[in-house]
Amino acid sequence: MQRRLTYTVGKDNADASPRDWFVATALATRDRLVPSWLASTKRNYREDRRRVYYLSLEFLIGRLLIDTLTNLGLTEAMRDALAELGVDLDMLRALEPDAALGNGGLGRLAACFMDSMATLEIAAMGYGIRYDHGLFRQTLKDGWQHEYPEDWLSFGNSWQFPRPEITYDVGFFGHIESSRLADGMLAHVWRPGETIVAVAYDTPVVGWRGKHVNTLRLWSARAPDALRLDAFNQGDHVGAQSEQARAEAISKVLYPSDSTPAGQELRLRQEYFFASASLQDLIRRHMRQTGDIRRLADKVAIQLNDTHPAIGVAELMRLLVDVHGVGWKEAWRITQATFSYTNHTLLPEALETWPVQLMERLLPRHMQIIYLINAMHLDLLREKGASDAATLSSVSLIDERNGRHVRMGHLAFLGSHKVNGVSALHSALVKETVFKDFHRLYPDRIVNKTNGVTFRRWLLEANPPLSRLLADTIGAGVFDEPERLIELEKFADDVEFQNRFAAAKRENKARLATTVFERVGVRVDPAALFDAQIKRIHEYKRQLLNVLEAVAFYQDIIAQPAREFAPRVKIFAGKAAASYHQAKLIIKLANDVAKVVNADPATRGLLKIVFLPNYNVSLAETIIPAADLSEQISTAGMEASGTGNMKFALNGALTIGTLDGANVEIRERVGDDNIFIFGLTAREVEECRAKGIDARETIAASPRLAEALRAIAGGVFSPDDPHRYAQLVDTLTYYDHFLVAKDFDAYWEAQRRVDARWRDQKAWRRSSILNTARVAWFSSDRTIREYAQEIWNVAV
Numbered sequence: 001m002q003r004r005l006t007y008t009v010g011k012d013n014a015d016a017s018p019r020d021w022f023v024a025t026a027l028a029t030r031d032r033l034v035p036s037w038l039a040s041t042k043r044n045y046r047e048d049r050r051r052v053y054y055l056s057l058e059f060l061i062g063r064l065l066i067d068t069l070t071n072l073g074l075t076e077a078m079r080d081a082l083a084e085l086g087v088d089l090d091m092l093r094a095l096e097p098d099a100a101l102g103n104g105g106l107g108r109l110a111a112c113f114m115d116s117m118a119t120l121e122i123a124a125m126g127y128g129i130r131y132d133h134g135l136f137r138q139t140l141k142d143g144w145q146h147e148y149p150e151d152w153l154s155f156g157n158s159w160q161f162p163r164p165e166i167t168y169d170v171g172f173f174g175h176i177e178s179s180r181l182a183d184g185m186l187a188h189v190w191r192p193g194e195t196i197v198a199v200a201y202d203t204p205v206v207g208w209r210g211k212h213v214n215t216l217r218l219w220s221a222r223a224p225d226a227l228r229l230d231a232f233n234q235g236d237h238v239g240a241q242s243e244q245a246r247a248e249a250i251s252k253v254l255y256p257s258d259s260t261p262a263g264q265e266l267r268l269r270q271e272y273f274f275a276s277a278s279l280q281d282l283i284r285r286h287m288r289q290t291g292d293i294r295r296l297a298d299k300v301a302i303q304l305n306d307t308h309p310a311i312g313v314a315e316l317m318r319l320l321v322d323v324h325g326v327g328w329k330e331a332w333r334i335t336q337a338t339f340s341y342t343n344h345t346l347l348p349e350a351l352e353t354w355p356v357q358l359m360e361r362l363l364p365r366h367m368q369i370i371y372l373i374n375a376m377h378l379d380l381l382r383e384k385g386a387s388d389a390a391t392l393s394s395v396s397l398i399d400e401r402n403g404r405h406v407r408m409g410h411l412a413f414l415g416s417h418k419v420n421g422v423s424a425l426h427s428a429l430v431k432e433t434v435f436k437d438f439h440r441l442y443p444d445r446i447v448n449k450t451n452g453v454t455f456r457r458w459l460l461e462a463n464p465p466l467s468r469l470l471a472d473t474i475g476a477g478v479f480d481e482p483e484r485l486i487e488l489e490k491f492a493d494d495v496e497f498q499n500r501f502a503a504a505k506r507e508n509k510a511r512l513a514t515t516v517f518e519r520v521g522v523r524v525d526p527a528a529l530f531d532a533q534i535k536r537i538h539e540y541k542r543q544l545l546n547v548l549e550a551v552a553f554y555q556d557i558i559a560q561p562a563r564e565f566a567p568r569v570k571i572f573a574g575k576a577a578a579s580y581h582q583a584k585l586i587i588k589l590a591n592d593v594a595k596v597v598n599a600d601p602a603t604r605g606l607l608k609i610v611f612l613p614n615y616n617v618s619l620a621e622t623i624i625p626a627a628d629l630s631e632q633i634s635t636a637g638m639e640a641s642g643t644g645n646m647k648f649a650l651n652g653a654l655t656i657g658t659l660d661g662a663n664v665e666i667r668e669r670v671g672d673d674n675i676f677i678f679g680l681t682a683r684e685v686e687e688c689r690a691k692g693i694d695a696r697e698t699i700a701a702s703p704r705l706a707e708a709l710r711a712i713a714g715g716v717f718s719p720d721d722p723h724r725y726a727q728l729v730d731t732l733t734y735y736d737h738f739l740v741a742k743d744f745d746a747y748w749e750a751q752r753r754v755d756a757r758w759r760d761q762k763a764w765r766r767s768s769i770l771n772t773a774r775v776a777w778f779s780s781d782r783t784i785r786e787y788a789q790e791i792w793n794v795a796v
């Protein structure tokens with residue numbers, strides 16, 4: 001550290017700022033993992049291991065200092081060493097900006113998977129984009145969300161290794177030249193009209209106990225020439241840099257694509273840019289190692305994280321056929337054997353398609369290849385006798401319905417040997433809905449891989465008090481073998497252990513109470529039930545249902561001034577896509593309700609509501625260990641899996657939730673008595689919608705809901721603008737697509753079951769302990785082991 005401070009940062013102790021100390025500490029930590037990194041890389045070559053490539057447009061990493069120290073087992077040594085220099089490790093920890101190269105669950109899953117792949121010593125590499133600006137920073141002004149650019153690189157990035165020598169050309173536009181070969185076959189060469197250079201930046205990813213270190217390789221875009229010197233010399237100083245600006249735009253900013261179908265050309269440029277650079281890179285490595293392109297599928301598995309890298313299917317075909325001279329049929333066999341694809345959503349508006357016209361212009365050779373794949377695929381169906389018009393049009397790569405579009409999900413499905421959903425329910429629905437016809441034709445292709453989370457970050461690092469207690473009680477080996485969490489079961493009724501378990505929770509709650517006060521100026525009592533809903537703001541996630549229940553609860557408290565209620569703190573956090581008007585209005589409503597409720601002495605302090613701004617991985621690490629109740633209340637059938645649900649349960653929060661995504665599997669494991677399930681099932685949602693989504697009758701039948709809606713529509717929470725929520729309440733009344741009204745009474749009743757359990761603290765603690773004890777299966781190590789064995793065919 002001292003050496004790094006002096007020789008890399010170039011400061012002496014007297015002048016060093018806290019940030020200088022952070023940089024010195026990060027670099028000193030990084031130094032400790034480099035030997036293992038180099039050794040891992042060598043071993044991968046020496047043992048000629050099958051490699052796994054995880055292609056993802058998002059990696060929601062968060063901070064790395066404590067994560068790296070924990071995995072290396074150096075946290076305490078570092079703490080002591082810094083203390084001797086008069087520096088506090090926890091103060092440095094807070095200075096690191098989050099690497100927020102993702103929107104939500106999909107990006108965070110990729111980060112958990114990187115951790116688990118390193119832990120399981122899989123020869124894996126993550127590929128993505130090194131965005132200059134990650135997910136926008138959210139502020140709340142008077143309860144309204146505002147977005148500001150995020151600037152994680154402004155003070156440099158101590159974890160990355162720039163690799164200016166590792167570059168690839170990525171083409172766009174242009175035309176195709178065809179020539180006849182000696183054997184009479186046609187050869188095609190794409191002559192791009194524009195070339196962008198992809199430059200590699202590597203971040204080491206260290207596994208548990210530092211045994212194996214993988215690489216996350218992120219691409220940054222550059223123009224081939226930094227400047228048009230002729231233009232510059234003629235005085236056009238800005239215009240001379242325009243090509244550079246156009247090129248760099250590709251890796252400039254992460255699309256906040258949760259909720260906005262990013263139909264922009266730039267988004268397709270991002271997708272092709274990173275897919276192409278990654279494939280060129282892995283093929284170069286493969287050729288160096290084997291010299292035989294035909295063995296690619298024996299040595300390489302590529303996982304497509306959603307359809308964002310799906311253009312890679314056409315790109316690999318192009319590289320194999322046009323560049324490496326492999327025949328079409330063999331190239332297709334190699335492609336299918338190499339790729340596999342994970343689907344993360346069923347929402348029709350989230351399924352990617354690209355206008356054929358755009359594709360023809362931007363990637364003309366790929367469009368030809370897609371047509372060829374489609375022709376071959378449809379011919380095969382005709383051979384199989386499945387050629388009725390309806391089937392053909394539903395499985396065609398081209399959607400002809402309104403303007404021709406390429407269906408990226410279909411391309412990913414066809415180009416892969418396995419396709420997976422991310423929870424048991426979701427995978428079943430994948431078979432029944434988006435890929436129904438494909439499933440009939442290829443019944444073995446769709447499999448389930450229920451998501452998981454890394455226990456290193458989400459338990460060991462985020463929750464030191466509980467981690468210490470676990471180590472004391474069942475031994476520190478639990479962090480090597482999470483299955484041993486089950487040994488906690490026998491302490492579930494042990495009052496002494498219950499007290500210690502509750503004391504750990506209380507410590508986390510006190511810490512969160514401090515954070516709440518610092519960020520929003522509201523005092524919350526750590527003795528109250530902490531009830532948290534933290535995730536992207538989306539109608540299907542139903543933050544509105546939670547706010548409505550809060551309003552009804554508030555009305556109950558003031559209507560019965562003599563009655564005792566279990567005190568609650570409702571915690572909200574999450575970002576809305578900038579263009580998602582309805583989601584932003586829900587944020588404003590939560591804030592408006594909070595303002596009135598928190599200021600009303602008639603609540604007797606029994607209900608507090610806080611909306612914490614700028615939700616990110618680090619804030620999640622503070623909230624989750626402190627939560628008593630985890631809100632997982634999406635409309636059944638709409639949340640593919642959820643992963644926050646797993647993190648909360650692991651940290652001893654009880655779930656209130658619908659039978660959606662992985663909630664179903666959490667219930668199977670923690671047991672019906674230790675989770676609060678309510679509401680319509682996925683099937684019932686479907687039936688209900690078929691009958692119509694007019695909620696007037698439902699509201700009329702629920703006086704409590706009607707009363708809450710009346711207050712909101714009447715401006716009780718928005719006296720400055722009494723009609724602010726008129727449209728919101730109207731939509732809910734006449735077009736209740738997310739079935740908020742339908743589920744309201746069941747939700748209310750489930751919340752009262754929560755209250756009753758809370759009043760019996762012994763029973764609550766027992767359930768809480770049993771949650772932690774029984775969720776070992778949701779470790780992402782288990783998930784990755786399943787991918788390795790059933791999809792990638794690599795030994796673990």
Ligand code: 26V
Nearest residue numbers: 105106258259344345350422639640641642643
């Ligand atoms: C959703 C939407 C909704 C409306 C319009 C546009 C749009 C675009 C993207 C998305 C999210 C799709 C992908 C995604 O993030 N899925 C999440 O993946 C997690 C990891 O598998 C899973 O736990 C979440 O349930 C799932 O929503």
